[in-house]
Amino acid sequence: MAATAKAVVCLCLCLTACQVRGSFVPQEMNRTLKTLLNHYEIPPEVRYNGNLVFSREPLTGKVEVQKVYMAGVLETYEKLLGHMMKQPHTSSPVTAGGDVQQNAGTAVGAETELKKDIRKKLESIVTKVKDLREHQFQEQEKLLHRLQSLRHIKMDNLEVQSKALSELPWLYDSASNLANNSTRQRRRRRQAWKIKTHPKAKN
Known part of the structure; x- marks a missing residue:
């Protein structure tokens, strides 16, 4: 849960940075991410412990090399968001160690509505990420898959x-x-x- 929340934070920070540079991130997407961050909440000591899910070290080298890396990041985000959509979405708080504290008093009806709302918001984010990857990083994605296939050579x-x-x-x-x-x-x-x-x- 903590890793998932930190990944959402990283995505929000990356998209916010893009918005500052060139306003590429729609306002609605930013609002959705902020809502998700409130749901996937983790303690400050976990969020700011220096262990980023995705490195924010500036990319160097040719643009094509940078695009290959970003294609991999977007593909990873798409998989992560898809995984998050399959998880039970409760509003239980998280401990410093990343463990979920179950909220026994949550009403079944409210919990069902919460699941639907969170899933809908995750779907909207994954759609944005998928569209960006498919429309702008298609060639790089093919290259990534070819590189990944090299790992499976016997x-x-x-x-x-x-x-x-x-x-x-x-x-x-x-x-x-x-x-x-x-x-x-x-x-x-x-x-x-x-x-x-x-x-x-x-x-």
């Missing part, structure tokens, strides 16, 4: 080992060619910049 399988050896020359050549093209592109950009900033004097 290292101890003889067939895999033999095929991998036979496939290595093509892959090694492709990787080297990609690195070489990238180096040449950087060199051309530097040369173009030098010519632009330091034009040769006319005779």
